Structures are given as structure tokens and as C-alpha cells.
Amino acid sequence: MNSPLAHPALFHLGPVPITNGVVVTWAIMAVLVIGAQRATRHLSLHPGRLQAALELIVETVDSQIRETMRVEPGPYRGFIGTLFAFIFIANWSTLIPGVEPPTAHLETDAALALLVFLAVIYYGVQAGGLRGYLGSFATPTPLMIPLNFIESLTRTFSLLVRLFGNVMSGVFVVGIVLSLAGLLVPIPLMALDLLTGAVQAYIFATLAMVFIASAVSESRDTTEPQQPRTPS
Amino acid sequence: MQIDWTTLAIQAINIAILIWLLGRFFWRPVSEMIAQRRMLAAQTLADAEAKRQQADASLAEIARTRAGFAQERSAMLDAAQTDAAALLEAKREETRQLVQSMLAQAHAAQETYRADAEAGWESNARDLAVSIAARLAARLSGEAVQEVFLSWLVAAIRALPEATRVAVASAETAVDVISAAQLSPEATAEATRHIAAAFGGAIRLNFRVDAALIAGLELSAPHLVLRNSWQADLAQIAAGLTHAS
Numbered sequence: 224m225n226s227p228l229a230h231p232a233l234f235h236l237g238p239v240p241i242t243n244g245v246v247v248t249w250a251i252m253a254v255l256v257i258g259a260q261r262a263t264r265h266l267s268l269h270p271g272r273l274q275a276a277l278e279l280i281v282e283t284v285d286s287q288i289r290e291t292m293r294v295e296p297g298p299y300r301g302f303i304g305t306l307f308a309f310i311f312i313a314n315w316s317t318l319i320p321g322v323e324p325p326t327a328h329l330e331t332d333a334a335l336a337l338l339v340f341l342a343v344i345y346y347g348v349q350a351g352g353l354r355g356y357l358g359s360f361a362t363p364t365p366l367m368i369p370l371n372f373i374e375s376l377t378r379t380f381s382l383l384v385r386l387f388g389n390v391m392s393g394v395f396v397v398g399i400v401l402s403l404a405g406l407l408v409p410i411p412l413m414a415l416d417l418l419t420g421a422v423q424a425y426i427f428a429t430l431a432m433v434f435i436a437s438a439v440s441e442s443r444d445t446t447e448p449q450q451p452r453t454p455s
Numbered sequence: 456m457q458i459d460w461t462t463l464a465i466q467a468i469n470i471a472i473l474i475w476l477l478g479r480f481f482w483r484p485v486s487e488m489i490a491q492r493r494m495l496a497a498q499t500l501a502d503a504e505a506k507r508q509q510a511d512a513s514l515a516e517i518a519r520t521r522a523g524f525a526q527e528r529s530a531m532l533d534a535a536q537t538d539a540a541a542l543l544e545a546k547r548e549e550t551r552q553l554v555q556s557m558l559a560q561a562h563a564a565q566e567t568y569r570a571d572a573e574a575g576w577e578s579n580a581r582d583l584a585v586s587i588a589a590r591l592a593a594r595l596s597g598e599a600v601q602e603v604f605l606s607w608l609v610a611a612i613r614a615l616p617e618a619t620r621v622a623v624a625s626a627e628t629a630v631d632v633i634s635a636a637q638l639s640p641e642a643t644a645e646a647t648r649h650i651a652a653a654f655g656g657a658i659r660l661n662f663r664v665d666a667a668l669i670a671g672l673e674l675s676a677p678h679l680v681l682r683n684s685w686q687a688d689l690a691q692i693a694a695g696l697t698h699a700s
Binding site: 230239240241242244245248249251252255256259260262263266267268270274277278280281282285297300301302304305306308309325328329330331333334335337338 | 458459460461462463464465466467469470471472473474475476477478480481482483484485486488489491492495
């Protein structure tokens with residue numbers, strides 16, 4: 224049995240090695256983009272069932288963003304919703320025989336965490352400017368700058384490790400059980416793996432919202448003048 | 456455990472591209488459609504509210520118009536009643552005047568009829584009286600009466616102016632002597648003698664009979680008539696009665 228941590232290149236595009244996870248990611252991208260393009264080709268003011276389902280998805284994402292971030296969802300909808308959709312479909316791609324989910328690869332999870340890290344910086348700077356964002360590291364006191372900086376790295380790393388650990392362990396356990404037992408024995412574990420994948424997609428998206436909302440809020444608090452307290 | 460940084464970079468780029476593509480083809484169109492429908496729903500609600508307010512305004516206008524109709528109808532009824540009362544009064548006055556005119560005409564006709572009737576009755580009474588007198592006088596015809604009438608005629612001739620008597624006597628035409636009945640020869644000779652004496656000389660006389668005289672003896676010349684009979688007297692009486700009535 225091969226190690227789940229080893230991902231040999233399937234082929235090379237010049238000097239660039241293309242692994243199985245990259246190919247599956249491309250396939251998921253193709254499905255999502257083509258499906259979205261075809262599904263939204265005939266949107267109208269009088270929605271059918273498909274449009275109603277699509278609008279329900281968008282409304283659900285918007286409501287989650289409103290409840291978690293306490294802001295209007297417009298600027299964050301595409302990023303958060305795409306993260307959730309990609310991770311969810313990637314985790315559930317294990318249902319297709321012979322397909323290994325790209326989120327079981329460390330590089331994919333690291334890429335997702337890296338994007339969240341960059342998004343936190345982008346939205347933080349957008350909300351309070353570069354000075355406001357950097358000033359957020361000095362709250363509540365400049366002495367906390369090293370700790371806040373380390374926190375921003377470690378929470379990104381925690382995203383990476385959490386997603387990778389859950390998905391990779393599921394795949395690994397199912398592979399072990401499948402190699403030891405019969406064909407139908409791993410099915411309950413696969414079902415559990417699907418549940419875990421859905422939950423991990425939700426947790427990843429939620430944590431991304433929390434991190435971004437924290438950066439946005441702290442950046443705004445740093446730049447906006449403090450309101451004088453009035454006795455109540 | 457190693458990290459393939461090339462694969463990490465490729466995956467980061469892949470996911471970034473996916474975020475952009477899905478934002479371009481899914482999240483933005485669907486959210487814009489939701490916003491459009493919300494705007495449309497809000498617009499529809501606003502239009503419905505505006506139309507409801509318009510309907511309320513129209514309803515109020517209709518209510519005011521209906522109230523105006525009732526007021527106008529009441530005014531028209533009052534005006535019609537006033538006109539009808541005036542027309543009724545005018546018709547009453549016209550009818551009253553017409554009735555009074557008809558009554559006046561009837562009274563006038565009644566007066567005329569009554570006057571005509573009285574005149575008729577008077578005429579009838581006069582005729583009856585003359586008729587009765589004629590009948591009574593007819594019973595008095597006889598020699599004595601004839602002599603009386605002859606004496607009255609002679610007196611009347613003598614009362615004439617002399618010139619008249621001479622003119623009548625000298626006329627070439629005969630003088631008619633009219634009696635109610637044929638005179639006997641003696642009576643004729645007696646009458647001729649007295650009349651000639653009254654004219655003062657010979658005179659040509661022509662005796663003839665007229666029963667309408669009832670009784671009497673009259674003289675008729677071309678320019679002279681002497682009435683001397685019951686008929687003339689009765690006619691004079693009737694004329695006197697008519698004049699008196």
C-alpha cells in the first residue's frame with residue numbers, strides 16, 4: 224500500500240509535475256464552472272426549480288456570512304462560497320471509484336489555507352487600509368505584536384492541518400479497511416467520511432469567515448476614532 | 456513528509472481561478488437576479504400601494520360624486536316640485552278665469568234668453584190681446600157700428616186742411632172707400648153723400664172690400680190715407696203696448 228502522503232506526478236507539463244490532486248482539481252473546476260455557466264444561462268425574474276435551487280444556495284451562503292461576519296455578504300460571497308463548494312465537492316469526490324480527493328493532499332489544503340491567509344490580509348487592508356491592518360497587530364498593546372503575528376500564522380496552519388488531517392485520515396482508514404476486509408465493509412466508514420467531509424467544508428468556510436471578519440473589524444477599530452463613553 | 460511547492464502553487468492558482476470564475480458565472484449573476492427580483496417585488500408592492508391609494512382616492516371621489524348626485528337630485532326634485540306648484544297654480548288660475556268667463560257667458564246667454572223669452576211672451580200676449588179684441592170687435596159689426604165709423608171718417612175728413620180736401624176732391628183718380636164687408640146700396644149712397652159733403656163737393660168714389668179691417672170705413676187716395684177701422688185701432692193699441700213694454 225502506498226503512503227497517502229506520497230503523491231507521485233502523473234505527467235509533466237514541461238518542468239512542472241502534474242499530480243493526481245491537480246488533475247482532480249481541474250476536473251472539479253471544469254464541472255463547477257461549466258455547470259454554473261449552463262445553470263445561470265437562462266436566469267429570469269420568474270424562476271424555475273433549478274434557479275430556485277441556485278438562489279437557495281446563494282441565500283444560504285449570504286445568511287451564513289451575515290450571521291457570522293455581521294456584514295453585508297456582497298464582497299465575501301464569492302470567496303467564501305467557492306471555498307465551501309470546492310472543499311465540499313472535493314471531499315465528496317471520493318464517492319467516484321478511483322478518485323482520490325484533492326483535499327487529501329497536503330498541497331491542496333495548504334493552497335486553501337494560503338488563500339485564506341491572503342484573503343484576511345486583503346480584506347483587512349481594504350477595510351482599514353495598510354496602516355489600520357498593521358495596527359490591528361498592536362492591539363490591545365504593541366507588546367502583543369509578536370503574538371498576534373504568530374497567531375495569524377498558526378491559525379492559518381491550523382486550517383491546513385485540520386482539513387488535511389480529517390480528509391486524509393478518512394481516506395487512509397477506508398484504504399486500510401478495504402485492504403483488510405471485504406468489498407462492502409468500508410461502506411459505513413465511507414458514509415462517515417462523507418459526513419466528515421461536509422462538516423469539514425463547513426468548518427473551513429466558517430473559520431475563514433471568522434478570520435476575515437476579525438481582521439476587518441480590528442482594522443476598522445484601529446482606524447476609526449474612539450467614541451467618548453457617556454455615562455448611562 | 457514533504458510539501459511539493461510547485462503543486463501548492465498550482466493548486467493555489469487553480470483555486471484562485473475557480474474563485475474568480477464562479478464569482479463571474481455563478482455568484483454574481485444569481486445574486487444580481489435575486490436583487491432584481493427583490494427590487495421588482497418592492498416596486499410591485501410600491502405600485503400596488505400607489506394603486507391602492509389611487510383606488511382609495513377614486514373611491515372617495517366616487518363617494519363625493521354620489522353625494523353630489525344625491526344633492527343635485529334633491530335640488531332637481533325641489534325645483535320640479537316648485538315648478539309643478541307654480542304650473543298647478545297657473546292652471547288653477549287659468550281654469551278659474553275660464554270658468555268665470557264661461558259663467559259670465561252663461562249668465563249673458565241666460566239673460567239674453569230670458570229677455571228674448573220675455574219679449575216673446577209679451578209679443579204673444581199682445582197678439583193674444585189683439586186677437587181677443589179683434590174677435591170681440593168682430594161681434595160688434597153692424598149697421599150702427601158702420602154709421603159710427605162713417606161719422607168718424609167724415610169728422611176726420613173735415614179735420615183735414617182745406618187744401619188737402621180740395622186736392623183730393625179735384626184729383627182725376629177715384630178715391631177708394633174700403634169697408635170690412637160689402638155695403639148695401641143704401642149704405643153706399645149714404646156714405647157717398649156724407650163723404651162728398653165733407654170734401655165740399657162732388658167726388659168720385661170707388662168702394663171695395665177688405666175683410667182685414669174687421670169693422671170700419673177707410674179712405675185711400677194717391678196722397679192720402681185715412682185709417683178708420685178696428686184693424687187700425689188694434690194696430691195702434693199693439694204699437695202702444697210694444698212701446699210701453
